[in-house]
Amino acid sequence: MKVYVNHIPVDVLPGMTVKHALIHAGLLKEREVSKKVYDEWGNEVGLDGALLEGMKIYVGNAKSQAPNSK
Numbered sequence: 001m002k003v004y005v006n007h008i009p010v011d012v013l014p015g016m017t018v019k020h021a022l023i024h025a026g027l028l029k030e031r032e033v034s035k036k037v038y039d040e041w042g043n044e045v046g047l048d049g050a051l052l053e054g055m056k057i058y059v060g061n062a063k064s065q066a067p068n069s070k
Contacts, residue, residue, distance in 0.1 A: 004056045012051055019047040027059050034059045 003010050005025040012021055018037055020026040031037060037045045040056040 001051070001053045003051050006060075007056075012058065016051060018045050018049040018051065018057060021051060021057065022047070022059065027051055031059050040065065 001012055001014060003012055003021050005021050005027060008025050010021050010024045012024065019028065022031055022037070031047075036049070037049075037061075038058050039045050039060075045057055
């Protein structure tokens, strides 16, 4: 299953979480510096959150990352 973390494609297995995707993308440390994780609609996502095929998540400011945010 493929998800996107800050526009980086990441392959994960079913049942893996947002935290696993961040680890695979090498962005977990960036998130630990008081930044939050958001989905493509600007909603905050927890590290234990489930992943879906094609899901787009962003570390940091959702408005500066997500193309649909205003």
